[in-house]
Amino acid sequence: MSKIYELTVEAVEAGDVITYHPVRLANALRITDVNRLAIEVNTALSKALVTIYPHDPLAQVILSDPQMLVMDDRGRIYIGRYHNGRPSLLRLYDPASGSAQRLLLFGTTGAGKSTAGQIILAAMKRSGIAVLYADLKGGQSAPEAYGQTGHGADGNVAWRVTTQEGTMAQLRTTWLTMMDRQERYARMGRSKFLKDRPDPLIYQIIDEANRLLEKGAPYRDEATFYIKDIGRTGRSLGIGIGLFAQAGHLEEMGGSDTLRAMLKEGEVILLRWTSSMMKQLVTDGLLPTGMVLAPIPKYAGEVDLVSQFDEEHEDDDLPGTQGTAYNVNGRYPSSKMRFWNIGSAMPTEGLDPMVLDLYGPGAPAEIEEAAWDLIGDAYGQRLDGMEAYRAVFPEPEEDEDGEGGGGGKSKGKKKGGGGLRVASPVPASMPAESKPRSRTIRDRVQAVFDSHDDPLDAREVLDLVNADGGRAVSLGSVRNALTTLKS
Numbered sequence: 001m002s003k004i005y006e007l008t009v010e011a012v013e014a015g016d017v018i019t020y021h022p023v024r025l026a027n028a029l030r031i032t033d034v035n036r037l038a039i040e041v042n043t044a045l046s047k048a049l050v051t052i053y054p055h056d057p058l059a060q061v062i063l064s065d066p067q068m069l070v071m072d073d074r075g076r077i078y079i080g081r082y083h084n085g086r087p088s089l090l091r092l093y094d095p096a097s098g099s100a101q102r103l104l105l106f107g108t109t110g111a112g113k114s115t116a117g118q119i120i121l122a123a124m125k126r127s128g129i130a131v132l133y134a135d136l137k138g139g140q141s142a143p144e145a146y147g148q149t150g151h152g153a154d155g156n157v158a159w160r161v162t163t164q165e166g167t168m169a170q171l172r173t174t175w176l177t178m179m180d181r182q183e184r185y186a187r188m189g190r191s192k193f194l195k196d197r198p199d200p201l202i203y204q205i206i207d208e209a210n211r212l213l214e215k216g217a218p219y220r221d222e223a224t225f226y227i228k229d230i231g232r233t234g235r236s237l238g239i240g241i242g243l244f245a246q247a248g249h250l251e252e253m254g255g256s257d258t259l260r261a262m263l264k265e266g267e268v269i270l271l272r273w274t275s276s277m278m279k280q281l282v283t284d285g286l287l288p289t290g291m292v293l294a295p296i297p298k299y300a301g302e303v304d305l306v307s308q309f310d311e312e313h314e315d316d317d318l319p320g321t322q323g324t325a326y327n328v329n330g331r332y333p334s335s336k337m338r339f340w341n342i343g344s345a346m347p348t349e350g351l352d353p354m355v356l357d358l359y360g361p362g363a364p365a366e367i368e369e370a371a372w373d374l375i376g377d378a379y380g381q382r383l384d385g386m387e388a389y390r391a392v393f394p395e396p397e398e399d400e401d402g403e404g405g406g407g408g409k410s411k412g413k414k415k416g417g418g419g420l421r422v423a424s425p426v427p428a429s430m431p432a433e434s435k436p437r438s439r440t441i442r443d444r445v446q447a448v449f450d451s452h453d454d455p456l457d458a459r460e461v462l463d464l465v466n467a468d469g470g471r472a473v474s475l476g477s478v479r480n481a482l483t484t485l486k487s
Helices: 022-028 113-126 164-188 220-233 260-265 275-283 353-359 369-375 385-392 441-450 458-466 475-486
Strands: 005-010 037-041 047-052 076-082 087-091 102-106 130-135 159-161 202-207 239-245 267-270 324-327 336-339
Touching: 022 037, 076 113, 087 267, 087 324, 102 113, 113 130, 113 202, 113 239, 113 336, 113 353, 130 164, 159 164, 164 202, 164 220, 164 239, 164 369, 164 385, 220 239, 220 458, 441 458, 441 475, 458 475
Parallel strands: 102 239, 102 267, 130 159, 130 202, 202 239
Antiparallel strands: 005 047, 037 047, 076 087, 076 336, 267 324, 324 336
């Protein structure tokens, strides 16, 4: 069979919905390779298109020109295509709302997550986005993103780290940049981000994020706070956040509520998944009730039963399905897409020259100079490990009463920081009388509400107050301040 067949299916009665099981449907149509079958369902689940191909339409998805990766005027990058040739687009910036996005890329081992991540990172560089990239696979997920040395103009991202301590330094740096922009934009009267006027779009990317956020990880609670606050506050300031992860269940990613809002409102790419992950995505309302995604098998092609007496059978290798995915918040959430096939046909010794070419020539975009004095040497020297951590998380000093200050009161150089200048936790342009150490707890709580539009509970307020660089406070003190403000 060499023809393509398209069937239109509609619900008979008003209010009825279409339900289906992809494998059973393939069996009913006598199709042994489920990859030849494509199913698209409308939002109301009342109409569906079933397309039958003679061969897997996503077997080869070739990127003809790397310039296709450049972000379009709607803030979208072209990451691959659907079964019918339509482009699969991933939004990084919404010019209508003036906001960066939340990005999540999930996939099991061998699903093609690293290759998909390389495509996204290369598109970000070509689009002039400043990327802070944490590769928690020890630098093995995307070594080409590091380029030759990884130091600014010599690499393909603004800053790469490979340790959990370095990742925390990046998160803190991104958060401090966010706070600096918030203060500067408020003075300008700006409520939305305008790309490159004057600041670049920034993305904090954490690869293998499950290692940072899983139960028992050393910085799980602190990382969860920064990820949630950047995801919530950074959008209108041109700062997005992306997590690439292997996750069998969302509980493994910082707790049940850490990613719920990001999943519902962000850009979600789902490579081959686990059954528990799919169940929670449906339960949390990310997918409409009744919508079923056809499973992505490990191998493509028809698998026939072979008798043990068939001596002429040749056990040929089947092609893999790496890079096949669902763009869950895209225009066709129930339709399979596939990332571009990139890189050399066989593994190379060292960096893959074809992947390096994908990033293109020239230096990557960087964080604006206006924030350099604030964010300090961890970014300026592209530090990693504990050296980076100490540069942005100063050890607590004693206050006037001889008690610990909870971090953030450091001045100049500190012992244990390798002689590095510790970044101030507040913008240098902020008047001295309004800096955290001279404010009351009530002032600091009020500042939290002034900078957040979303409802906050007492514990969230506590986390935000303790992250502003002032003296650490207790939950009881915050609750007393809330009571006073309410009165």
